[in-house]
Amino acid sequence: MPYVIDEKLVSDVKDSIREQNETFFRHLMDEMRPADLADLIEHLDPDERVFVFDLIEPEGAGEVLVEMEPPFQERLLEGLDDEHISEIVQELDSDDAADVVGDLPADRAKNIIEQLEDDVSGELEILLPYPEDTAGGIMALEFVAIRDNSTVQEAIETIRRMREEVKNVYYLFVVNTQGKLVGVISLKDLVLAEPMSTVRSIMNPEVISVRVDLDQEEVAQLVKKYNLVTIPVVDDQERLVGRITHDDIIDVIEEEADEDISRMAGVLNQEIAEESAVRITRARLPWLVGGLGGGILAAAVINQFETSLERVIALAFFFPVIMAMGGSTGTQAATVMVRGLATGDISLVNIGKRLRVEIQVALFNGVVCGILLGIIASIWLSDYGLGFIITISVVLIILISGFIGAAAPLVFRKFNIDPALATGPFVTTSNDILSLFIYLGLVTLFLRMTA
């Protein structure tokens, strides 16, 4: 059963560290899974983490390390020496080994690779050159491949030979003499097949694979779309080079969703696991300063209409509500577009339809909010004409903000900028400025006409 990390356990652990009570930890480590231990270690102070981590055997230590959130992992690695890291990396699956070594500073990485045995360092030399967010960057080299002219019996012998190296096997990949991927067999079909039948006769030749340079987000979309457990990775000659498993895909999906959310709000990705206030500040401050710059532009816009403000000072009362209308509408439209682009649910084929829906919605919302605010303003200012102008402003503001919110992520995408960046500072700030301009512009026209 999963282990519950509660305050009691954390405080017991802290006491045992103070008392250097190793027996307590031996007992605990027998009972806990690597993911639980990782979780527990994350709850400790940096020195305590190294103490506990040092007590774990090298085989187990690697599994604990890769289960930790990246910021904790990075911090812990800083506290270990290169030899210790090599020992751990030696025991890891190739994809995890590449992740750990790839995140280290270049000189440490080089030093550690030199201390590894040839088979492991060879794997790292294959994997490290692939960009982190591609199929090559997340694939592992531990997979079972068999020739298409093998028998079922031979396939089972291959699994037996590789049983230590490839821990989880759900599918076998079938290759031809050139090493090209030509089919796939589930272990279920293998179990039920006659031992002497050929692999070719029971394989599924309709195998879905990805090219090694495909973006990890697109890999995840394929795995999700076709409900795959594992997806083979091929090079540009269709030769099998690796495999990606469901757990890596789950990480990608959560990572991409978190990345979208983080960029929209302007926070650090996986910030929750970050302990350094300086790093968090460094991530958040640009968004605030961007907002500050936008706010100064908005101030300049208001400044242009100072005469109107002097005449009816109450116009300033409505700045917040005017900006809220533009800001919320823009964020809503942009959020849907950003997520639609990320999950693949929106494509070039249906963008036109989507923009039409967006404008209809803005029209509905604009009319409802416009009339509401118009009535309130009419009563407050005792001026029905001004109230009517405010209604018109809100309709226009919501229409234009909705359009900008929906279009900005598309334009950003066109220029290869992450659409999620559009939603945060860009849409909010530009809609703030535009909304104030429309509102003050129309009201000023009205005041001049009625002067």
Add this chain to the structure above:
Amino acid sequence: MPYVIDEKLVSDVKDSIREQNETFFRHLMDEMRPADLADLIEHLDPDERVFVFDLIEPEGAGEVLVEMEPPFQERLLEGLDDEHISEIVQELDSDDAADVVGDLPADRAKNIIEQLEDDVSGELEILLPYPEDTAGGIMALEFVAIRDNSTVQEAIETIRRMREEVKNVYYLFVVNTQGKLVGVISLKDLVLAEPMSTVRSIMNPEVISVRVDLDQEEVAQLVKKYNLVTIPVVDDQERLVGRITHDDIIDVIEEEADEDISRMAGVLNQEIAEESAVRITRARLPWLVGGLGGGILAAAVINQFETSLERVIALAFFFPVIMAMGGSTGTQAATVMVRGLATGDISLVNIGKRLRVEIQVALFNGVVCGILLGIIASIWLSDYGLGFIITISVVLIILISGFIGAAAPLVFRKFNIDPALATGPFVTTSNDILSLFIYLGLVTLFLRMTA
């Protein structure tokens, strides 16, 4: 290989529908996988969808139906008669059947269940009572369970007997005489075992299972934490009642992330797949009206300081920037907290530490932004005293907004309201009002003192 749905294909399909060219579709359906067909159908107009869907055989039709996004699925089902739906449901896996029937209006569901064969309607009677977002609501009844005293040979025979019913088998669940879950065996271990050895001797007794009433978000967290492909579901007496597979977990993870994002922005969940502007408006309007209400409150706050505004009209120029500082800070802090709570990365154990980090960050950001805005305002207004007061205001605003942003999701959670709802309207609006109050309050004090 995956099928690419492009504008050319969609327009060919539309032409073929007009020409009632069934041969074209027979050919297409041979080539496309259910998920591709679902994707294609989503790109058509409502009438066209029913035309194409009607051409698919009942066995294949179900798989296409469940691959469609819920809003499209719902719309399509409205256009089919009960008999046709029963035919399709008959062929589905139990969890998919329960999802389809569970989403129908009660009278249609009842009518359809009556037309099903006894085995299928019996399964629905087991699954339908479970709430949709629990382990019971997403589990399937298609799994392979074997007694702990069976031999490996008998286990393989069980898989053979159920080969049609249970399409994907990666693990066998082991139960004792009382039906209690006592272990798990991977197909890999089964393939490599001696045919006459007992299941008990090769099973892993450390099996992770979930209770049938566990929230799906917590199920997903466990699957992710322990990198599982499939997780068995047990009742309150530890008896095996179902299984949840990796593809359902991927859906849950994406669904929960999308739900968070949607609630933060105030849009419909999975809105991208929704075509009805009325439904979209109904989801978004409350957020806008909430923002409007908040904006009116803000107007009332500003109204209280009318005298200060009359004295220095330029104070109104800085409303947008003041609100941007409070709003962005609050959103940043709240976003991190909401995602941390959702992914389980933040728990009661580390909340205190997180709040301290949040306040440190706010202090840094407040000082930087405060000094920046103070300098700009000093120059603009040619009043260094006022500039200094603005600096102090911004520091206070960012500190308080950061605290509110981080604390609001926790308070919401305490009262069992989704923390994601806190981030959108609540934090933004309350921070807008509070920020204006602090700014105008401090400035008014200063103006009175210097008057």
